[in-house]
Amino acid sequence: MTIIDESDVILSVKDLTAEVDGIPILKGLNLEIKRGEIHAIMGPNGSGKSTFSKVLAGHPAYGVTGGTITFLGEDLLALEPQERAISGLFLAFQYPLEIPGVSNLDFLRVAYNSRLKAQGKPELDALDFDDLVRGKLDIVKMDPSFLTRSVNEGFSGGEKKRNEILQMALLEPKLAILDETDSGLDIDALKIVANGVNQLTTPDKAVLMITHYQRLLDYIIPDYVHVMESGRILTTGGKELALELESRGYDWIRDNELVGVAE
Amino acid sequence: MMSSPVKSQLDGVTMPLDHPPTATDNLQRLLNNRPPVTRCPWLGELRQRGLALASEQTIPTARDEEWRFTDLSALLNTQFEAVQEPLVSPNPSELTTDYLANTIRLVFVDGHYASHLSDVSGLPNQLIVTSFSQLTPDQYPLLQNYLGKQTGNEEVFTALNMACLVDGALIWLPPNAIVPCPIHLLFISSAFASPLAAYPRCLLVAQSGSQVTLVEEYKSLGAGVQFTNGVTEIWMDDQSMVTHVRVQRQNNQAIHIGKTAVSQGQNTTYQSVSVGLGGVLGRHNVEVVQVGEQSQTLLYGLNVSGEQQVIDTHTSITFTRPHGTSQQLQKAIAGDRSHTIFNGKLVVPKAAQLTDASQLNRTLLVSPKARVDTKPQLEIVADNVKCTHGATVSQLDGEEIFYLQSRGLPIPYARQLLVDAFTTEIISHIPLPQLGASLNQAIRQRVNHPM
Known part of the structure; x- marks a missing residue:
């Protein structure tokens, strides 16, 4: 039984510490994600949420100073x-880059x-791929004309995020990390993006959403909500935790945590 | 101006300094060594004119404004033998590439026409595509109003080419002729134990209403030091259109100094795509004069340098009549310890009101030790004109590379994709897809190694 459980683990992060330009950002982060689960990490600005997503994807500017990350064993x-991407990890960027001169x-x-x-x-x-990609466009309601334009060049915020989800649809990752995917989206675009993610989430895959606001979680319902603060996960709860954060802010968690430490 | 006497005067010494050959000596040596003209005796008068113009000069130094950034010491320190007659006869299979198939082509080896490599079959009537050496005596007079008649003949390398002229390519388009396929000129420099000098020449006369695509390509056969000093003259009568693709991909020891001189009549369109890849020193001078009004000049250029190459493009567009337009995009990629240079001159005299000219230079440095010099040079007298210019120098963006890596692309592949994206804005203007693909391949090989 335990062995089956183990194989269900997609991502296991233990005591992770990381820094940027010599400044410690992650200070002992622990997280475990299993197949079929949807996790959300919330937290105030500067808590280390985006750093965590960059560390997972392997951005060279973020240095890991301690701890382990196990991905699919x-x-x-x-x-x-690129090896992380090929093994099934996907990061949907908060700010997808524009690459003029390269067609989407x-x-x-x-x-x-x-x-x-x-x-x-x-x-x-090229021909077979064209068929494949056209079959996926509907997932994010994308017009075929976006394929012939340069990557993200002149795309609106919503179009860029839809393009990220289209990439996710093609690459079929085992773990998709959505970094502030809801930022800069109007409600219609948010619904399209969320709907796309939901279509792509199957029992053998997992999603990790990183978000400042609860709003995305109305459309992509998480199994677990983690609250991050000062580079660590302070508390974990179900989807109702997000609603509580929305109404009460982050301070009460901090206060609870302090009480917990004092005890 | 000679460098050593100037220096000795400054130092208060009157004796010439004892050091390697001076600029004068070397130019004189090239002139003394000029190949005899055997197959085109009628070129004698022109050669004399060139000799007279060149004899008064020296090889430029950094003191000459036009050569400020360009180090010509490689030319000074090497003794070149002129190719008196064709020395090699390359096997066609060594040269034939897929983009050459089904084109009208003239091939020159070290400046001399190679008929067995050329193909001028199926030429439309009245269209002349031949070498000077194949002309019949009744055809010489055709050339007399054109050959060597562009302005700027006194420039030292133009004069040297003229003095050493032995043969050349002639393309003569009768009025309203529309040439259905590109005309390919291939100038091959061969390498021998002793460094060789060659003086290719091309004359294109496009009479009114005619249209043509000309591909002018410089290549090396073998490794070794070569000096190629070419001149191409293009005459465009009213309403003609010329698309001119120029590719310089000689070996990395070659010294290439080439010039394109264009005279545009009224309502003409000259579009050029010039790609410079080769040479320890590769210099291309472009001089366009809009003689007639309402003409359009489109210049696209790309230089890609690696190792210790110096690749240099100097362009000049002179407007003389109202309503002229020009658009220019000059790009460069510099890697290793190479040096890329661009000087873009726009001349707009009083008579050229309502000129609309734009110039943009973009350089991508792919190595921390590469160097770029870029200089717009606007000489504007007319007061009702629109002239814009700009220059950017950048590196490959680490965030873009990471984005591509995060989608599964290894770093070299990500770099290649970004370099392709940079070059495609120029290469896409080449109307021969196979030539474009071949250039992309060459550029990738040059750029694709870690920073």
């Missing part, structure tokens, strides 16, 4: 960012094929 920290379609195909290549599978040619 592998030591994630030993992998290059080419970008998506290259990304898709680099995974196939790493798995030793034959790559898809």
